[in-house]
Amino acid sequence: MGDEVQQLTRAFSGLGGLGVDEATMVSALARWRKQPEKRSGFRKGFRGFFFTTSPAGVELDLCQEEHLLRLAAEFARFKDLMVQWAMHPWERDARLAHQALHQHHPAAVLVEVACTRSADELLGARRAYHALFHRSLEEDVAFRAGDKPYCNLLVGLVSAYxxxxxxxxxxxxxxxxxxxxxxxxxxxxxxxxxxxxxxxxxxxxxxxxxxxxxxxxxxxxxxxxxxxxxxxxxxxxxxxxxxxxxxxxAPAKYFSQVIEAALRDGADHHGKEALTRVAVTRSDHDMDEIRAAYQEQFGAKLEDAVAAKAHGHYRDALLSLVGGGGGGK
The missing domain is CATH 1.10.220.10 (Annexin)
Structure with missing residues (x-):
């Protein structure tokens, strides 16, 4: 495991201008399926990229903000996929929720996080949100949607246990x-x-x-x-x-529809981002059900649809996640 972690750390470390090693990243996606301990070891061993905090007494390894900005200049969709994959799921959901509230991302992302996570996963996302942004998720939702008719619904959904x-x-x-x-x-x-x-x-x-x-x-x-x-x-x-x-x-049906919309010709920026989000967040939960729902609704294999639309290492990474399940934390 040590050698593999070192290889992935080196793959991420080309951020100083020499370029990241995308092939090694794709290989890690394929090899580390359902091995959350490897991702945890990677985070703990890569202290230039992650730091440890303990919101409400629960230890979390979080990404350094400046490194996310550097990654943005390095590569686009593949970067988003790899960073979301490497993150602790609680941090990932917290950042997705924050983007929905502060960067004009679709409010449906909040609904996804609130309605398709377990009670403990949603609680963890709220803890990570508090640690990252120094206020509660419920507080931000109530403030940002305070004048909207759906405010009480959204606040209730993100507050649920x-x-x-x-x-x-x-x-x-x-x-x-x-x-x-x-x-x-x-x-x-x-x-x-x-x-x-x-x-x-x-x-x-x-x-x-x-x-x-x-x-x-x-x-x-x-x-x-x-x-x-x-x-x-x-x-x-x-x-x-x-x-x-x-x-x-019917979460599998919902996610299959999100993927289909993302793969359409002319899909907008947020629609395309949803493909990465669903592939990463659902790969270790219900991807088998999502593939079946996609086949039933749209009459095609999900892997074939992704392979026909995506390209390069991003396509390979997506297929590693949607084709047979992925890893956890």
Whole structure:
């Protein structure tokens, strides 16, 4: 392991103008799948690039800010992928959330982080946010979205610490399915985003409970799902509501749609960035499910679609992540 860590450290170390070693980086992606201890060892051994802090008593290895700026001048999408891959997942999510709030990145990134991470992962991201930016994520969301109709929904989502056990209150799930149905009746979705009952259900209930709630919703509507009823929305607040529901109900389907949009001809800058984000953040979680969802929805293999659109070492790195799962922390 020591030799491999040294090789990757040297690969990153060509930032003084001689260029990074992209081939070694791609090789590490392929070899270090599901070996979080290697990435942790790399961070701890590369003290010119990472530093250690302990927010709330939890030790984290974080990137030095000036090195991120130097990397930006070195290479573009491949740099983003490699740096996100090397980061501790909590720091990565904290920085993604900060970009969404302060650099006009899509608010959907906040929804992704809030709705598709485990309770402990989201708590860790909040701790990293506090350590990096000296304020809470909830505070920033409330301030930045304070005048928006979806503010309470976003604050509730990023503040959540959901129960993750298997128990579901069936009667409550049925009642809440009726409440959601009433809120989205006749496509009054903008009002639904501001509904205290909708916000309470989506921001406090466990994911198994919500799956049951959405199942009962579908039964009440002759097989029409809540995702379908939220489809075709127009306003930003309606879009966020639809994205939150899809992330909670069917994350693999959501991520496959994000990837497909990123691979379209004419995708904008943020859309293309999403391809890196999803590949890195989901490679060790549910990439198998995302590949299956992509095949089902779009009739093509995800690996083939990526290979046809991406190029060079960036393509090779993406294929290492989407083709068979990646490593963790």
């Amino acid at each position: 959901r129960y993750e056990g298997p128990r579901v209150n069936e009667e409550a799930a049925k009642a809440e399915a009726k409440a959601l149905a009433a809120a989205v009746k006749e496509k009054q979705l903008a009002a639904a985003v501001e509904s205290q009952e909708v916000v309470r259900i989506l921001t406090t209930r466990s994911k198994p409970h919500l799956v049951e709630t959405f199942k009962y919703y579908k039964e009440m509507h002759d097989g029409r799902s809540i995702e379908e009823d939220l489809g075709g929305v127009q306003s930003k607040e309606e879009t966020l509501l639809a994205e939150a529901v899809l992330c909670l109900a």
